[in-house]
Amino acid sequence: MKTVKNMKKWFTSLTLLGFVLAVTFNWSLLVSSKKPSDEEVAYVDDKARHYSETGQERLLSLAPSAKVHQDITSLDEALLKIKNLEQRLKDIEFRIPKKYPEVNFLTFKDRKRILVTGGAGFVGSHLVDRLMMEGHEVIVVDNFFTGRKRNVEHWIGHENFELIHHDIVNPLYIEVDQIYHLASPASPPHYMYNPVKTIKTNTVGTINMLGLAKRVGARVLIASTSEVYGDPEVHPQTESYWGHVNPIGPRACYDESKRVSETLAYSYGKQENVAVRVARIFNTYGPRMHSNDGRVVSNFILQALTGQDITIYGSGKQTRSFQYVSDLVDGLIKLQNSNYSMPVNLGNPDEHTIEEFASIIHDMVGGKSHIIHKDAMEDDPQRRKPDITRANHVLGWQPLVPLQQGIKKTVEYFRRELMRSKHSERNLHDPVEAGNLRKALSNGVLTDV
Numbered sequence: 001m002k003t004v005k006n007m008k009k010w011f012t013s014l015t016l017l018g019f020v021l022a023v024t025f026n027w028s029l030l031v032s033s034k035k036p037s038d039e040e041v042a043y044v045d046d047k048a049r050h051y052s053e054t055g056q057e058r059l060l061s062l063a064p065s066a067k068v069h070q071d072i073t074s075l076d077e078a079l080l081k082i083k084n085l086e087q088r089l090k091d092i093e094f095r096i097p098k099k100y101p102e103v104n105f106l107t108f109k110d111r112k113r114i115l116v117t118g119g120a121g122f123v124g125s126h127l128v129d130r131l132m133m134e135g136h137e138v139i140v141v142d143n144f145f146t147g148r149k150r151n152v153e154h155w156i157g158h159e160n161f162e163l164i165h166h167d168i169v170n171p172l173y174i175e176v177d178q179i180y181h182l183a184s185p186a187s188p189p190h191y192m193y194n195p196v197k198t199i200k201t202n203t204v205g206t207i208n209m210l211g212l213a214k215r216v217g218a219r220v221l222i223a224s225t226s227e228v229y230g231d232p233e234v235h236p237q238t239e240s241y242w243g244h245v246n247p248i249g250p251r252a253c254y255d256e257s258k259r260v261s262e263t264l265a266y267s268y269g270k271q272e273n274v275a276v277r278v279a280r281i282f283n284t285y286g287p288r289m290h291s292n293d294g295r296v297v298s299n300f301i302l303q304a305l306t307g308q309d310i311t312i313y314g315s316g317k318q319t320r321s322f323q324y325v326s327d328l329v330d331g332l333i334k335l336q337n338s339n340y341s342m343p344v345n346l347g348n349p350d351e352h353t354i355e356e357f358a359s360i361i362h363d364m365v366g367g368k369s370h371i372i373h374k375d376a377m378e379d380d381p382q383r384r385k386p387d388i389t390r391a392n393h394v395l396g397w398q399p400l401v402p403l404q405q406g407i408k409k410t411v412e413y414f415r416r417e418l419m420r421s422k423h424s425e426r427n428l429h430d431p432v433e434a435g436n437l438r439k440a441l442s443n444g445v446l447t448d449v
């Protein structure tokens with residue numbers, strides 16, 4: 001028995017010795033080989049970069065110039081191998097579970113199951129970021145008509161997150177505590193694309209969401225719009241103003257169906273005791289806006305970034321007031337969790353003419369674009385400015401992000417989007433940073449973002 005043990009020991013020691021010798025021998029070979037000069041290393045680096053940028057790595061060892069430098073060829077090969085290995089590592093990294101932003105932990109008492117319809121859209125995805133960061137369980141329902149998976153891709157796979165491909169015109173049976181009902185095309189080209197579908201989404205879809213809220217006892221927030229005021233005769237618009245909408249104009253499919261959506265909410269509130277919140281959202285902008293939705297901010301930024309003329313429809317004297325998306329998200333969450341059930345305007349009262357917007361964006365982006373005028377659009381409201389006294393009073397809410405800072409963030413986003421050339425590039429947007437923007441501004445920590 002003892003002899004066997006001794007033999008095992010000897011065998012292990014011999015194997016170890018062999019291994020050490022082999023390593024030492026290879027190492028000495030490596031260190032004794034000619035060390036290339038700095039110029040040679042720089043030359044090979046340069047070649048490797050050139051071939052990898054042009055997708056011709058395999059030519060590296062065949063290049064005539066590389067052949068002249070025989071001793072460098074081995075270095076070429078090594079570099080090539082390293083490059084290949086790096087690429088394989090990237091591929092593997094792509095497959096292993098992702099890292100998620102650090103979300104808050106809520107106990108079962110405080111954690112809510114929250115449904116966000118239209119959560120893959122522009123506003124919805126920012127709302128999802130905020131709710132996820134707060135530690136809630138979030139279910140996104142979207143038919144991807146104008147939304148994109150990419151807007152929420154950084155949460156896919158997270159234990160608190162679920163994405164459901166579903167059209168809200170069809171009933172939905174799930175269990176939730178709160179609903180943010182945002183699903184609806186929101187910009188003129190999108191809602192005019194299929195007016196009947198827009199009406200169905202805002203009527204039948206809203207009935208489905210209110211019905212769900214009734215069944216499971218959830219509270220529901222309806223994303224209404226300043227368009228319920230139409231082309232207003234009252235300025236600024238307060239919630240008590242009933243509006244001035246053309247019921248058969250090109251915008252009617254959206255304006256009127258949103259008005260019905262509000263009526264439905266209050267009918268379910270009164271008749272079925274559903275807890276409803278109604279947010280009348282004014283023009284909002286920020287990263288993840290659609291690049292082809294024809295809205296003023298995205299249009300102007302994209303035209304400026306691509307060196308095209310910046311087009312103003314009409315005189316340019318018509319006014320708009322734009323709020324940055326993180327301000328809106330803050331207002332939506334405050335409203336949902338308040339005990340106030342009448343409609344609340346959420347918008348930025350800082351009013352500018354369209355002409356002013358054009359020159360702010362023109363100056364910020366630089367470039368050679370000219371500002372030009374085209375014919376006015378039909379039923380284009382002349383003035384739009386929210387009166388936010390109610391939001392301030394009942395929610396303690398007001399927008400914080402100044403126009404210049406918001407525009408700067410949005411320009412950065414579109415610049416990155418224009419540079420993007422691959423589908424697989426991960427969404428660079430950082431929800432932590434976005435959530436912190438408003439917080440930092442409200443604490444006076446940030447002056448420039």
Ligand SMILES: NC(=O)c1ccc[n+]([C@@H]2O[C@H](COP(=O)([O-])OP(=O)(O)OC[C@H]3O[C@@H](n4cnc5c(N)ncnc54)[C@H](O)[C@@H]3O)[C@@H](O)[C@H]2O)c1
Pocket residue numbers: 117118119120121122123124141142143144145146147148166167168169181182183184185186187190201205223224225226281282283284285
């Ligand atoms: N962005 C603004 O300036 C603004 C202003 C006023 C009101 N709103 C309202 O806010 C909400 C969100 O607007 P947004 O700017 O994020 O628009 P968006 O188009 O980016 O988002 C809407 C989302 O709803 C989804 N959707 C549309 N129809 C659907 C259906 N039938 N079933 C399921 N999903 C559907 C879309 O795919 C998209 O993801 C909308 O209700 C809009 O009316 C927005």
